[in-house]
Amino acid sequence: MGKKLGELNSEDKQGKPNHVIRISDCDINQERLACMKRRTLESPRLLNNSSGRSSCSIFRVPQRFIETNGRIYEPNVVSIGPYHRGKPQLQMIEEHKWRFLGSLLSRTESKGLTLEDYVRDAKRLEQKARECYSETISLNSDEFAEMMVLDGCFIIEVFRIVGKLVTPDPDDPILSTFWLFTFLLRDFLRLENQLPFFVLQSLFDLSKMPEEEKYQTGGGHSPSLAMLALGFFNHSTLDRPHEVIERFRNYQPKHLLDLLRSTYTELTQEERKGKPVTHLIEPVTKLRRSGIKLKQRISSDNFLDVSFRSGVLEMPAITIDDFTSSFFANCVAFEQCHRHCSNHITSYATLLDCLINTYKDVEFLCDAKIVENYFGTEGEVARLWNNLGKDTAFDVERSYLSSLFGEVNDYYCSGWHVQWAIFKHTYFSSPWSFLSAVSAVILLVLTMIQTFYSAYQYIFPSKNKGN
Structure with missing residues (x-):
């Protein structure tokens, strides 16, 4: 009996196995087929092919993080870059961007610069700038250049005014309105709200006036763009000392979020790697019962400088408010998306997520002067850190705190001192x-x-x- 179409031909004419499946004739929609072939040749748009490269550093925050932490990743008053461009609720500052650009143009026309020079400079960097975004940007070349000039010059003008390189109108509605200024501080550090730093640097260099040289810093030079940016963010609760700002004078970060983040991560010593760590540490309540003490570390202003010696966990003081909570959330999102950077902030957030289980743990950290709470109730602070640690990919072996986790666990699980501490806590508390x-x-x-x-x-x- 002959084989039907659609059956497997098990042998060919020479008797050898043949695994070709013959499919019976049927109608194929050729137009649909052509469309499928075109789709196989198209590049992804929402997470493009260049997203895994080190050059790509401005990402859409994963939806799972947004569901957990809410609008902490979205700008409140100003759109920077393409992701939130054109949103109705951000149009107020959009109008003022043109005013700031006009002010810059009127000041630099004495150098012979026109708007055309700024647009030409932006177009020169267009392709490199597009590669910094994980999402394919639908703006055409002219629109993309306009966005870079408008947003970049607005940021630079704000930095120059706050840094006192430019004399502002004392009644300027943007910088004299306190609530608006505090929102600018946060919006300039949203991961989705970034311009590549090299774009800002190029516009800054182009617009720099000779009279700016008279505003010299301790090093005898006029402040760089990185120094002006860090000086601007010093109006928040993350105040960096002058020596740190000077050290980052010529630093070239990915963007503004990466700049402020780097002033902490780049100055943190990598800890010695010990034996493999299998699990994280217990919350404050359990650590104290086992005899582990927690105290404020006075010798450092870098919150990442956590140490553990002789049963004492020392942590520098950290202020928790709307600004720092936004900064931490966006840094964690950046480290989760950009595999070419360290996971220092994620490690620190994981440490606090471990230490804080309930509001009682927050109360103790506040009493110990490790946490200064301007965020809300102790329960809200606990939820903040628990949410930041939720659904994050964290490799403890890759963490700068890996040896600390191991040492705390060893102390917690071993020795007579643990039994004695439990006895004291039970009968002498x-x-x-x-x-x-x-x-x-x-x-x-x-x-x-x-x-x-x-x-x-x-x-x-x-x-x-x-x-």
Whole structure:
């Protein structure tokens, strides 16, 4: 019996196995087929092919993070870059960007610069700038250049005014309105709200005026763009010392978020790698019961400089408010998306996620002067850190805190000091438990004395009778 179409031909004419499947004739939509072939040749748009390269550093925040942490990744008043461009709720500042650009143009026309020069400079960097975004940008060349000039010059003008290189109008509605200024601080550090730093640097160099040289810093030079940016962010609760700002004078980060992040991560020593770490550490409440002490580290202003020695976990003080919570969330998102950077902020966030389980843990950290809370209730602070640690990919072996995790775990799980600490915590943590423990000891001693005399009288009855 012959084989039907659609069956597997098991042998060819020479009797050898043949695994070709013959499919019976059917109608194929050729137009649809052509469309499928075109799709196989198209590059992805929402996460393009260049997203895994080191040059790509400005990402859409993963939806899972947004579902967990809410709008902490979205700009409140100003759009920078293409991702939030044109949103209705951001149009107020969009109008003022043109005013800031006009002010810059009127100041630099004495150098012979026109708007055409700035647009030409932006177009020169267009392709390199596009490769910095994980999402394919639909703007055409002219629109993309306009965006870079408008947004970049706005940022630079704000930095120059705050850095006192440019004398502002004292009644400027953008910089004299306190609530608006605080939102600018946060919006300039949103991961989705970034321009490549080399674009800002090029526009800054192009627009630099000779009179700016008279504004010299401690090093005898006019401030660089990186220094002006860090000086601007010093109006927040993450205040960097002058020596740190000077050290980052010529630093070339990926963008503004990476710049402020780097002033902490680049100055943190990598810890010595110990034995492999299999699990993270326990919350504050359990660590204290095992005899581990937590105290503020006075010798450092870098919150990443955490140490553990002789049963004492030392942590520099950190202020938790709307600014720092936004900074941490966007840094964690950046480190999760950009595999070419360290995971320092993620490591620190994971450490606090481990230490903080309930509001009681936050209360102790506040009492120990490790956490200064301007964010909300202790319960809200606990939820903040628990959410930041949720659904993040964290490799403890790759963490700068890997040896610290291991040392804390070893101390927590071993030795007589742990049993002694648990005993002290159980019986001497309050006056009532202390009195109960003392009463129990006295009762035990009296019982032992009574038992001793009863046994003595039983063993030596004649001596007792003689007496």
